[in-house]
Amino acid sequence: MRLYNTIKRKKEEFAPLDGNKVNMYVCGITAYDLCHIGHARSAVVFDVLVRYLRYKGYNVTFVRNFTDVDDKIINRANESGGDPAELAEKYIQEFYVDMDKLNVLRADIEPKCTEHIPEMVKLTGHLIEKGHAYATDSGDVYFRVRSFEGYGKLSGRNVEDMRSGARIEPGEEKEDPLDFALWKSAKPGEPSWESPWGLGRPGWHLECSAMSEKYMQLPFDIHGGGQDLSFPHHENEIAQSEAATGKEMARFWVHNGFVQINSEKMSKSLGNFFTIRDITDKFLSETLRYFLLTMHYRSPLDFSFEALEEAEKGIRRVYRAMEQMEEALQKSKWSKAALPEEITAELDELEKNWDAAMEDDMNTAAALGQVFNAVRLAGRIAEEKSWRKSEGGRDAWTRILENLRKWGSVIGVFERKPSDFLAELKACMLERRGIDVSKVEELVVARQDARKDKDFARSDEIRDELAEMGVEVKDTPQGAVWDVV
Structure with missing residues (x-):
């Protein structure tokens, strides 16, 4: 099997490092809201990769994390007056509801950020000891980007180019504008944990390095995620892990392409943002999954309800x-x-x-x-x-x-x-189009009666009336059958 390896910019023959065993890590959701169609695409893409590798006979260990503490979670909880931990757990369970409907298999290991704070504190301390990170007076800890020679190798960016125009925000104590947070000092009312640098919580990038290294030996075979994670998230993961261990983090970096809405980037501000449930309220979940597979996983996927209707016809x-x-x-x-x-x-x-x-x-x-x-x-x-x-x-x-x-x-x-599928699909299409089943069946009977009476003009009129409703009637040896078209 050949896989496109983002870090090498080309397809390469895939073979696991350890015989028949494949170790694969994919970045999961930040649990603060319902999943959207972009989440659906990434989940389905890597679900198919896991299934295919197992189909080929590989023994796959699949790890996918949940970010359950983050600025977005805290801000959303503050807006609603709720508890960040409860909010995160709620949306993790909602994730499972959506993924089960999409026939996405559970990962073998599903670590949560808040359950791995000791591992993150340990990794941060190790980076400080090696001179790749530094603590500030306020208790924040930053990674020294320039201390890691390979920074930018995944995204193809040059450190000097990145530094041009970069600046340190007011209140930050960075040595360099490019440095990123490993540990954030506690703010009033936020979740926090003990550390050698005071109360605080991990930075977003840190969790994946700490958790992946706990469950899989470096380098693991495949690291996956959406194209949007390539920089800075995956770039920063590489810097943290490789600076701390001196080992390659992952051999293959696999990224799925973006979902566009009517050829535009999906955005709440543009009013073209769709959750999985916005779509599955109108279409079967399997139709959505099928649609997500109709383009190569690395290509942009243009979503529209018209395109989904075409996919519905195909399935x-x-x-x-x-x-x-x-x-x-x-x-x-x-x-x-x-x-x-x-x-x-x-x-x-x-x-x-x-x-x-x-x-x-x-x-x-x-x-x-x-x-x-x-x-x-x-x-x-x-x-x-x-x-x-x-x-x-x-x-x-x-x-x-x-x-x-x-x-x-x-x-x-x-x-x-x-x-079973076709019956459910028929019911779904009838509901979406607002077709009255009793009216359809009444017209079908009337058409049959007209045919028996050899009133073919009336029979044709009824057939045309049904066609305008989006219903097709076929005459079979068993009698007339109708379906939505």
Whole structure:
């Protein structure tokens, strides 16, 4: 497998340092609000990476942290008159609700910042001893950026360029404008802990260095997060960890791209900010997950409700094909005929191409392309009478279904019973569009009556009326069936 390594600016062949064991750390949420679609993308991307590595047979230890003390948490708690710890715990639980709906697996280890204060105090003291950090008279502790020769290697920034225009804010006791806080002295009413420098709390960057080193030996194989974390957060993690230990922090740095809203950056001030729940109130969670996989994880992803509707059509098409294959396979009698050799070769090629797409920097967009190639092949078999009645056709459908389920288990979609998913999707679409089910069923019956009376003009009028409502009627041997389109 080849993964794009941010620190090397290129794709590299991935192999764990320790045989079959993969150690992977991903930065989690700061728990002060409901998760938005950007959080959803990052969570789904790294969930797929974990699933794929395990699918390949690796023994993966996945660590994802929770930041449960931070300026944002404290400020939000002050606004509401609540307790910062209670606020953080509330939003950690809300995170689980959203992620469970998105079929995101729990991490193996999920450390919280407040449960690892001793490790952070120890790491800060070690950096001071080595001359990479300094305490101020007020009890703040800063990292000396210029003391770490490799600073900027992840983001590609030059220290001298960064220093141009940088300044020390009033009240700060930094030696250099680029230095960043490891430990913050306590302010009245804020959560704080004992330390050699007085009461205080850790800086944001410090926690990931301390927690990752506790649970995984350096260097670990993969460190992940959103593109926005590359600088300064991940850059500062590298500086802290490598300055303290003299060891490389992580071998592969993997970052997912931004989510844009109608080609603009998502922002509350622009009024284009969507939480996961804003979306799943209108669309199924699996539709959102599927949508997040339709672009390569490193590319910007442009979100709109129109794009989500297109994704909805795509996932419905796959589930419908799965349902049709399952129904067709209920037959007990099949002719002895085999399919042409080129069909078997096409199936072989599909499987090969799906693997190749995932091996090439986890290209889920290309992998989904192979899913639709498989759906099209299943349809071609159904259209050819001699194929669909043959043992060859049966075996091909069985193989396609097995592939769709196997691939779905890796990317976290297509895992449900098709009839259950399609029924839930239909109900979701009816509610979103405000379609009156009783009215639809009344019109469908009236259309059937008109057809029985050979009043085809009236039948066509009703069909057109249903179409205007967004409902399509099909006549089958079992009678008229309708669906939302």
